[in-house]
Amino acid sequence: MFGLFRKYLIMPNLYVDLPRMLDWNSRLCSWRGAVGADANAHVFTNQALNTIWNPPSRSWRSCQTLWSKPNHFDIISKCIVFSHPAQDLTTENDIYITDPPYGDAVKYEEITEFFIAWLRKNPPPEFARWTWDSRRALAIKGEGEGFRSGMIAAYRKMAEKMPDNGIQVLMFTHQSGNIWSDMSNIIWASGLQVTAAWYVVTETDSALRQGANVTGTVMLVLRKRTKQLETFRDDLGWEIQEAVKEQVESLLRLDRTVREQRSEGLYTDADLQMAGYAAALKVLTAYSGIDGKDMVTESEAPRIPGKKTFVDELIDFAVQTAVQFLVPAGFDKSEWQKLAAVERFYLKMADMEHQGMKTLDNYQNFAKAFKVHHFDQLMSDKSKANAARLKLSTEFKSSLMSGNAEIAPTPLRALLYAMYEITKEIDTEDVLLHLMQNCTNYLQVKPLIIKMADFLAEKRQNLKTTKAFRPDLESSAARIMAEAMRNQRV
Numbered sequence: 345m346f347g348l349f350r351k352y353l354i355m356p357n358l359y360v361d362l363p364r365m366l367d368w369n370s371r372l373c374s375w376r377g378a379v380g381a382d383a384n385a386h387v388f389t390n391q392a393l394n395t396i397w398n399p400p401s402r403s404w405r406s407c408q409t410l411w412s413k414p415n416h417f418d419i420i421s422k423c424i425v426f427s428h429p430a431q432d433l434t435t436e437n438d439i440y441i442t443d444p445p446y447g448d449a450v451k452y453e454e455i456t457e458f459f460i461a462w463l464r465k466n467p468p469p470e471f472a473r474w475t476w477d478s479r480r481a482l483a484i485k486g487e488g489e490g491f492r493s494g495m496i497a498a499y500r501k502m503a504e505k506m507p508d509n510g511i512q513v514l515m516f517t518h519q520s521g522n523i524w525s526d527m528s529n530i531i532w533a534s535g536l537q538v539t540a541a542w543y544v545v546t547e548t549d550s551a552l553r554q555g556a557n558v559t560g561t562v563m564l565v566l567r568k569r570t571k572q573l574e575t576f577r578d579d580l581g582w583e584i585q586e587a588v589k590e591q592v593e594s595l596l597r598l599d600r601t602v603r604e605q606r607s608e609g610l611y612t613d614a615d616l617q618m619a620g621y622a623a624a625l626k627v628l629t630a631y632s633g634i635d636g637k638d639m640v641t642e643s644e645a646p647r648i649p650g651k652k653t654f655v656d657e658l659i660d661f662a663v664q665t666a667v668q669f670l671v672p673a674g675f676d677k678s679e680w681q682k683l684a685a686v687e688r689f690y691l692k693m694a695d696m697e698h699q700g701m702k703t704l705d706n707y708q709n710f711a712k713a714f715k716v717h718h719f720d721q722l723m724s725d726k727s728k729a730n731a732a733r734l735k736l737s738t739e740f741k742s743s744l745m746s747g748n749a750e751i752a753p754t755p756l757r758a759l760l761y762a763m764y765e766i767t768k769e770i771d772t773e774d775v776l777l778h779l780m781q782n783c784t785n786y787l788q789v790k791p792l793i794i795k796m797a798d799f800l801a802e803k804r805q806n807l808k809t810t811k812a813f814r815p816d817l818e819s820s821a822a823r824i825m826a827e828a829m830r831n832q833r834v
């Protein structure tokens with residue numbers, strides 16, 4: 345159909361719409377399950393060209409919805425589009441808004457090539473001077489040195505072509521500390537600094553709003569770094585801590601307000617981590633010199649594979665600081681602070697497991713953040729890099745009840761032992777007695793133990809069970825303990 349149809353596409357605005365038709369009515373489209381105009385998915389639902397043996401086909405009538413309404417063009421009626429790499433800028437502009445490629449997220453040049461194949465033959469005169477090539481070599485892509493040097497060239501040029509009071513807004517989303525560290529080097533080397541960071545929630549799907557996924561994008565506001573400020577690494581630690589605290593607390597306040605109105609909040613832990621990175625960048629990039637080193641020169645030095653730079657360490661530190669503010673729903677801040685570090689770690693990771701996280705590096709990062717030295721003692725023997733989990737009470741049995749283990753003297757350890765006894769069908773009255781013996785200051789900490797039991801009852805339910813892994817039994821043991829303690833007369 346397109347072959348014939350293309351002959352009539354002499355109006356430039358219709359030509360702009362053709363790619364939408366190609367994306368939505370092609371043999372690479374799959375079925376979406378609905379009927380009528382919504383029956384098919386589009387070509388780029390994922391980053392592959394999926395060959396389909398029974399592709400759906402839209403009728404001419406159902407293609408109508410794919411055409412732009414004429415007023416779509418109103419807003420661009422008075423602008424000039426220059427299509428060239430950012431590093432080749434020649435005009436000066438007051439404002440730049442960029443959404444750069446980063447990491448190895450999307451191969452834009454490959455996507456473009458699919459459309460170019462259709463568009464390059466007999467374009468309307470308005471497109472006669474277009475270069476029908478995806479310009480692979482010009483795209484900034486990937487990670488590592490190529491990414492860093494390409495980004496520095498682009499942002500340095502934009503900073504050059506901007507007055508001293510000019511402003512840039514850079515959209516950025518990434519969960520990797522290394523990429524954020526690269527980003528601070530890029531900003532330094534371009535003579536810019538972060539003056540504000542806005543976290544904008546972009547995902548509304550609640551399935552995405554879980555621990556592992558970010559729900560938004562950081563808008564970094566950049567201005568020229570006009571002052572030559574110097575600082576020392578030790579002082580930076582304090583400053584980063586303050587900035588991260590302020591940023592995370594303001595997001596948590598917002599989250600709480602929304603949670604009160606809609607029962608679900610705005611941010612996940614991953615969002616707060618990212619906000620922590622952004623706050624660190626704001627502090628770091630304000631300085632031109634750290635410990636006597638010129639940061640522009642430092643930023644351009646190539647990375648040594650496997651070696652952490654001191655900027656990497658500061659970014660790690662920022663994230664650890666952010667993590668300290670993450671109080672799981674169910675606990676008040678004051679209650680959470682009363683818990684020992686190892687208890688916070690165990691409960692936080694139980695929460696993460698409930699959200700589906702299971703990579704070992706996550707446990708390592710949180711152990712570092714919570715300052716737990718031997719988190720391995722709390723991990724199941726069956727943990728692997730991509731399938732790690734905490735020990736259940738039935739796996740602890742009576743281990744780590746005494747001695748130097750971090751968890752040994754804690755009320756959480758006493759509670760886990762009590763839960764183990766419940767699964768062994770020991771009489772509840774006896775279990776309560778043992779719990780009181782195992783827990784010094786039982787009466788004082790009882791409300792907190794009940795909270796922990798309620799928390800574990802909730803976080804251990806609805807998880808996949810196997811013969812060797814029975815979180816459902818753990819959940820019911822925790823529930824029995826919570827109720828028994830609530831009804832206990834002492």
Ligand SMILES: C[S@@+](CC[C@H](N)C(=O)[O-])C[C@H]1O[C@@H](n2cnc3c(N)ncnc32)[C@H](O)[C@@H]1O
Nearest residue numbers: 428429430431443444445452453482483484498
């Ligand atoms: C994250 S995407 C932007 C997506 C866009 N904001 C949108 O919503 O469709 C990054 C874009 O940067 C472009 N790009 C890559 N290298 C570039 C360079 N050197 N100069 C200008 N743009 C570049 C890529 O082609 C890609 O289109």
